[in-house]
Amino acid sequence: MSVDHTIPHLPSLLDNDFYKITMQHAVVKLFPRTKARYQFINRGKHAFPAGFGVALRQAVDAMTSLRLTKEEKNFLSVTCPYLDPTYLDFLQGYCYDPDEVTISQKGDQLHVSIEGYWYRTILWEVPLMALISELYYPMSQLQRISDEKVRSVARNKIGKYKELGVVIAEFGTRRRHSLKVHELIVDTLKQYGSGSFAGTSNVYLAHKKQVKPIGTHAHEWFMFHAARYGFKMANTLGLQHWVQVFRGDLGIALSDTYTTEVFMNQFDKMFTKLFDGVRHDSGDPIVFAQNIIHHYERMGVNPQSKTIVFSDALNYEKVARIAAFCKGKIGVSFGIGTNFTNDVGLEPLNMVIKMTETQPEGLEWMPVVKLSDEPGKHTGDEATIQLAKTILNIHN
Incomplete structure (x- = not known):
């Protein structure tokens, strides 16, 4: 099987997980002035090949052309009647802004961050991770099963x-x-x-x-x-x-x-x-x-x-x-x-993109954290984790 180094292009604005659409709908409705920051976390300590950051930047820049089609809008209207017509009109006018995404590479380590209004930036996480895998395997000369x-x-x-x-x-x-x-x-x-x-x-x-x-x-x-x-x-x-x-x-x-x-x-x-x-x-x-x-x-x-x-x-x-x-x-x-x-004979990438901070309307930036049911797997700012554990009386 040949290895393809072409820059991947996502096929649709809807190449995303459904919970991002439903949450975006709620954010547009309730928190339109809130801002958010997200960070890529390389849990598996994977080494990214030379030029990876540049290739990812090109793939992200290409996302500006994605638009919701009339056929896709009709599908959402019929299949998901709980999505307001006003939201579907908004989504039809939505386009990705690559300036919200910062990408850099130092050696074999990749750094990706996102910042902007929450109602906009909420859509970046899933396609960014999909693009990272889409690029990683061919650029690392790793071939999957047929x-x-x-x-x-x-x-x-x-x-x-x-x-x-x-x-x-x-x-x-x-x-x-x-x-x-x-x-x-x-x-x-x-x-x-x-x-x-x-x-x-x-x-x-x-x-x-x-x-x-x-x-x-x-x-x-x-x-x-x-x-x-x-x-x-x-x-x-x-x-x-x-x-x-x-x-x-x-x-x-x-x-x-x-x-x-x-x-x-x-x-x-x-x-x-x-x-x-x-x-x-x-x-x-x-x-x-x-x-x-x-x-x-x-x-x-x-x-x-x-x-x-x-x-x-x-x-x-x-x-x-x-x-x-x-x-x-x-x-x-x-x-x-x-x-x-990703059961194709290769190691799946162990990675996440997590919200790290938010700025609700009229307030300052503040860190956000998650306290998992898995002891020791809490994520976010350590001081804020300790504060949350104290307030919620959590001991793990």
């Missing part, structure tokens, strides 16, 4: 999930090997996953392949609320504002921005009944399921009427163990990312 093998691996996986009787969504845009592999995966899951494959987080591929776009909100939603309103109010106001915008749609709540224990203490009977379920993204999934089931029972809600969406570094063995435990106790579904879209 298209046929990619399809075979995905077909085998979805076949095993169908045998388990579980519902699977594809969540792999951010760390996919490439757009081509991603499209092969969604094609294969749709073709062979009937009854199990629920849809994809990638809005472009959901439209192109006519499957459901899936997602609600991410950690940054609650991280902003902590900075703006205080750590004790972050979950409550984050959920209230979500309900204010979406009125009961998009009802899976992310639970682990400031540990699930803190979240569940604030997930009162109103939220428990209103939200369709919760998403698990860190910590032991079985312990999480036990705690969520107990919470619903304590609130007088039948756990089998609710759903846990598991999305933390899943593979078949993990899914099978979770499904066996939850069977007959609570509804479950699974969002699988890198294990679908």
Whole structure:
């Protein structure tokens, strides 16, 4: 297989995860004057080849040409009626501003940061990460398995999930090997996953392949609320504002921005009944399921009427163990990312882009942090992490 060094071009403004669209809608509506900063974090300490920063800069600059098409706008209008017509008009006029992104390279280390109005910069994270992988493998002379093998691996996986009787969504845009592999995966899951494959987080591929776009909100939603309103109010106001915008749609709540224990203490009977379920993204999934089931029972809600969406570094063995435990106790579904879209015989990049600071309207810049259910995996400014742990009485 030949190695292609051409600069990649994203195919659509919608080549992004759905939760970025839904959060952007909420930010446009509620926080249009808030600003945000994001930072690329190279968790895997990967070495980037010479010229990588220049190539990424060229790919980012090319994103100015992306526009929402009338056909794409109609797809969102029909498929996602909870997105306001005013927001869809805004999105039709939106274009990326590369000046919001700073890229540099020192030796083999890549530095990427983003700054601007939150309603604009919120869309950068996912396509930037996708472009980094798209460039990394060919520029590092790393060749993947064949298209046929990619399809075979995905077909085998979805076949095993169908045998388990579980519902699977594809969540792999951010760390996919490439757009081509991603499209092969969604094609294969749709073709062979009937009854199990629920849809994809990638809005472009959901439209192109006519499957459901899936997602609600991410950690940054609650991280902003902590900075703006205080750590004790972050979950409550984050959920209230979500309900204010979406009125009961998009009802899976992310639970682990400031540990699930803190979240569940604030997930009162109103939220428990209103939200369709919760998403698990860190910590032991079985312990999480036990705690969520107990919470619903304590609130007088039948756990089998609710759903846990598991999305933390899943593979078949993990899914099978979770499904066996939850069977007959609570509804479950699974969002699988890198294990679908970057299982091509190469090491996936271990990287993230995280919001690091926010400037709410009329206030100064302030750091944002996340306190994971995984001890020692808190992210953000260390002094602010310690402050949050003190305020929230978190000891790990």
